[in-house]
Amino acid sequence: MRETLLEIKDLHVEVEDKYILKxxxxxxxxxxxxxxxxxxxxxxxxxxxSIMGNPKYxxxxxxxxxxxxxxxxxxxxxxAKKGIFLSFQYPEEIPGITVDNFIRTSVNxxxxxxxxxxxxAKDMKNTLELLDMKSEYRSRYLNVGFxxxxxxxxxxxxxxxxxxxxxxxxxIDSGLDIDALKVVAEAVKKLKTxxxxxxxxxxxxxxxxxxxxxxxxxxxxxxxxxSGDRDLxxxxxxxxxxxxxNGV
Amino acid sequence: MWKRVSMEEIQxxxxxxxxxxxxxxxxxxxxxxxxxxxLAGLPTEILALxxxxxxIEGKFINMVKDxxxxxxxxxxxxxxxxxxxxxxDYITNEQNNTLxxxxxxxxxxxxxxTIVFDYNSGTKGFHNGITQVIAKEGSTVNIVKIQRLGDExxxxxxxxxxxxxxAMVNWxxxxxxxxxxxxxxxxxxxxxxGTFTSKSIFLGxxxxxxxxxxKVYHQAPKTTSSVDLKGALKGSAKATFIGNIDIKKGAKxxxxxxxxxxxxxxxxxxxxxxxxxxxxxxxVQANHSASAGxxxxxxxxxVMSRGFSLEEARLLMVQAILNPVIDLIPYDPVREIxxxxxxxxxxxx
Numbered sequence: 001m002r003e004t005l006l007e008i009k010d011l012h013v014e015v016e017d018k019y020i021l022k023x024x025x026x027x028x029x030x031x032x033x034x035x036x037x038x039x040x041x042x043x044x045x046x047x048x049x050s051i052m053g054n055p056k057y058x059x060x061x062x063x064x065x066x067x068x069x070x071x072x073x074x075x076x077x078x079x080a081k082k083g084i085f086l087s088f089q090y091p092e093e094i095p096g097i098t099v100d101n102f103i104r105t106s107v108n109x110x111x112x113x114x115x116x117x118x119x120x121a122k123d124m125k126n127t128l129e130l131l132d133m134k135s136e137y138r139s140r141y142l143n144v145g146f147x148x149x150x151x152x153x154x155x156x157x158x159x160x161x162x163x164x165x166x167x168x169x170x171x172i173d174s175g176l177d178i179d180a181l182k183v184v185a186e187a188v189k190k191l192k193t194x195x196x197x198x199x200x201x202x203x204x205x206x207x208x209x210x211x212x213x214x215x216x217x218x219x220x221x222x223x224x225x226x227s228g229d230r231d232l233x234x235x236x237x238x239x240x241x242x243x244x245x246n247g248v
Numbered sequence: 249m250w251k252r253v254s255m256e257e258i259q260x261x262x263x264x265x266x267x268x269x270x271x272x273x274x275x276x277x278x279x280x281x282x283x284x285x286x287l288a289g290l291p292t293e294i295l296a297l298x299x300x301x302x303x304i305e306g307k308f309i310n311m312v313k314d315x316x317x318x319x320x321x322x323x324x325x326x327x328x329x330x331x332x333x334x335x336x337d338y339i340t341n342e343q344n345n346t347l348x349x350x351x352x353x354x355x356x357x358x359x360x361x362t363i364v365f366d367y368n369s370g371t372k373g374f375h376n377g378i379t380q381v382i383a384k385e386g387s388t389v390n391i392v393k394i395q396r397l398g399d400e401x402x403x404x405x406x407x408x409x410x411x412x413x414x415a416m417v418n419w420x421x422x423x424x425x426x427x428x429x430x431x432x433x434x435x436x437x438x439x440x441x442g443t444f445t446s447k448s449i450f451l452g453x454x455x456x457x458x459x460x461x462x463k464v465y466h467q468a469p470k471t472t473s474s475v476d477l478k479g480a481l482k483g484s485a486k487a488t489f490i491g492n493i494d495i496k497k498g499a500k501x502x503x504x505x506x507x508x509x510x511x512x513x514x515x516x517x518x519x520x521x522x523x524x525x526x527x528x529x530x531x532v533q534a535n536h537s538a539s540a541g542x543x544x545x546x547x548x549x550x551v552m553s554r555g556f557s558l559e560e561a562r563l564l565m566v567q568a569i570l571n572p573v574i575d576l577i578p579y580d581p582v583r584e585i586x587x588x589x590x591x592x593x594x595x596x597x
Contacts, residue, residue: 056545075558080552092546094550094564094568096568097564105556109554109560
């Protein structure tokens with residue numbers, strides 16, 4: 001039996017006075033790939049933001065445990081330092097700060113060590129190749145003028161450097177064409193270590209074909225309503241969410 | 249102006265020598281550089297500008313004209329492209345703490361040049377200067393003015409820019425120093441096809457007070473101007489931005505644009521924008537916008553999710569506003585690092 005990395009107990013989350021999560025329970029094991037599926041507005045992005053610690057999302061009840069430690073009240077940056085990473089659905093543009101500069105500073109902060117220029121350049125070259133990105137991205141301002149696909153790839157680039165324990169991919173497949181999706185999914189697969197857990201939030205099966213999740217949970221109306229293995233995704237695709245809603 | 253920077257009028261300093269200006273790359277055969285005080289008299293073209301209003305206040309202009317102790321006259325020959333920027337380093341220190349500079353730049357037809365003025369160092373002192381730029385037909389003149397004087401400086405800078413037919417002047421102010429700093433840039437687009445652009449930044453911390461004015465006069469058809477000022481304020485700093493666009497009758501197809509964006513890092517700062525548009529002609533396009541606000545929460549969250557603390561994330565947001573302009577400035581990377589470092593130290597204290 002694998003150890004638990006993340007345990008969410010009876011989580012209630014409010015955004016702008018509206019309850020989105022209403023008693024959510026979820027456990028993610030170390031090394032597990034776990035997909036969360038569900039209709040729009042069901043709370044999938046809210047779940048990611050709550051785990052990351054977005055101050056706009058207020059936890060009113062329940063707990064988030066990471067490696068057994070209660071992180072419910074921890075600040076965003078402290079969670080990042082513990083090894084939690086969110087690949088944003090809509091990554092922010094940061095003018096004036098190059099990709100290189102941002103990632104190097106962030107690695108130094110998260111690891112508490114100064115990565116050498118030489119090592120950084122070497123790792124950067126390899127990771128850019130893995131993501132099929134040109135080296136000129138290094139000197140561009142972070143996400144400024146990037147296409148949707150380039151932004152998503154840059155999220156994975158950051159993930160590669162930060163080496164998190166928990167990676168949340170919030171609709172990584174949106175805004176990617178089929179070729180780019182394949183590149184991104186295969187890069188994630190290569191970057192995944194045995195210890196790393198991945199939480200994938202998606203509407204589509206295609207990314208699951210590449211990443212082969214160990215578990216799938218359906219999130220609807222603020223709760224996990226059904227869990228299963230890879231086959232559950234296929235049933236959902238055939239029968240739609242009504243199949244779950246009708247309690248079959 | 250005194251009211252805007254909320255202070256009593258300052259005492260004008262008594263006359264003092266200033267001898268610590270450094271100007272590099274004098275050895276260019278298409279550029280003539282002379283100290284203004286060594287000229288036999290002011291060039292006739294400068295004397296002809298008597299009726300052009302400019303400057304913060306008349307007495308600052310008169311003070312420079314009567315008592316200047318520094319400054320250069322730079323002449324760029326016709327059709328010459330001066331590739332390396334000319335850097336004028338106005339260093340201040342205990343001995344040289346009163347700088348009154350009178351600079352004259354004449355770019356002859358179809359010439360190209362970049363001139364960087366770097367007012368720096370020192371702790372306590374006074375600066376008041378005039379810079380007059382004449383960009384003749386088809387010329388391109390890039391002017392960068394960096395003001396990073398010490399915390400106890402009073403700084404005043406008066407500028408007059410004359411843009412000729414199809415000429416272009418690209419201007420940039422980088423304002424990060426002094427206790428009180430005021431500048432005024434008056435731009436005359438007197439002939440057809442002239443263009444003026446300004447991309448400028450400021451950072452005010454503690455009780456720094458800035459007063460910044462751009463006044464653009466469109467006096468001929470197809471003239472274009474764009475003024476873009478971005479900055480950040482922290483502590484009890486105060487900044488006033490005056491942007492006047494004056495389009496005279498007959499300046500058909502003129503285009504003018506003016507934007508100011510200010511990041512307010514504390515509730516105790518004050519930011520005032522006074523944009524004004526005077527239009528004597530129908531067939532023109534003119535826009536202005538000003539916005540002042542706090543750091544975007546979503547951006548902060550994004551950056552903090554990569555490990556940055558709130559303080560570090562705030563600094564990054566200030567850099568995000570200022571760096572795109574600093575990165576455009578054509579000077580050596582060492583200077584760039586110094587300026588970025590200076591900004592970092594001012595935000596994280």
